[in-house]
Amino acid sequence: MMSTKLPTKPSEQPIDELLEMESESTMPVPSDPSVSGRGLALVVLVSLVLVSCLVHGYLDGRWAANTNLQDQGKLLEGIPSQVGQWKxxxxxxxxxxASQLLRCFGSTVREYSNEATGESVNVAIMFGPRGPIAVHTPEVCYSSVGTEIVRERDIESIAVGEMKSDLWSVQFATDSSDIPSLDVWYAWSSGGPWEARENPRFWLTDNLYKIQVAGPVGSGEHRPVKEFLTEFLPAASLALK
Known part of the structure; x- marks a missing residue:
């Protein structure tokens, strides 16, 4: 009698081995680490550029709201035409x-003369975005027109009643002379007292006023610019907001 051999049942593979094989087959192939690193570097670079632009725009006053700023700047035109003996x-x-560079919302440029001494001073008050108003100083402006600094800037204080202001004072000479012939005072304000700041660009305000007064140096205790500012600052403060 011929024997018939029944087919044998294939051996069953353990289920845990099958799961492990499936997991390995679906696992993503690792990408090139150099490509991944370049992508991350690009994202970081773009982020730094965006942050840098935002910071620069803030410091430059680019994001400041311009509501009624032109009207506010026009108030400078109402500063009195005579203060004390200065007319x-x-x-x-x-x-x-300069107006385009500073992006002024308003400004006034005047010359006052002392009726008793005949001395004259030039005063300019500007109102505009913090960035441009803060960075342009007399040291830059006057040095570019043939004058030289002969006395480094120093802080001078002027107190009238309850109002106290601090201003930078710097002296220049012309014609290659060591003798100062021009006394220049300047400061900034956000609407309150004038202040001599090292870095007014970092002032926590959108817009700034700047005052700059130039006149003869004088001699001894007679300082025409200081005498003028003592009379002028209280009157000018009424135009600041």
Whole structure:
């Protein structure tokens, strides 16, 4: 009798081995680490550029709201034409190039003369975005027109009643002389007292006022610019908001 051999049942593979094989087959192939590193570097670089632009825009006053700022700037035109013995003798407009550079919302440029001594001073008050108003100082402006600094800037204080202001004072000489012939005072304000700041660009305000006064150096205790500012600052403060 011929024997018939029944087919044998295939051996069953343990279920845990099957799961492990399936997991390995679906596992993603690792990407090139150099490509991944370049992508991360690009993301970081773009982020740094965006943050840098935002910070620069803030410091430059680019994001400041312009509501009624032109009207606020026009208040400077209402500063009195006479303060003490100093009488307005001339008015002029801020240079067009300077106005565009500073992006002023308002400004006033004047010459006052002392009726008793005949001495004159030039005063400019500007109101505009913090960034441009903060960075342009007399050291930069006057040094570019042939004058040289002969006395480094120092802080001077002027107190009238309850109002106290601090301003930078720097002296210049012309014609290659070591003798100072021009006394220049300047400071910034956000609407309160004038302040001599090292870094007004980092002031926590959108817009700033800047005052700059130039006049003869004088001699001894006679300092025409200081005498003028003592009379002028209280009157000018009424135009600041």
């Amino acid at each position: 307005l003798s001339k008015t002029s407009e801020l240079d067009e190039k």
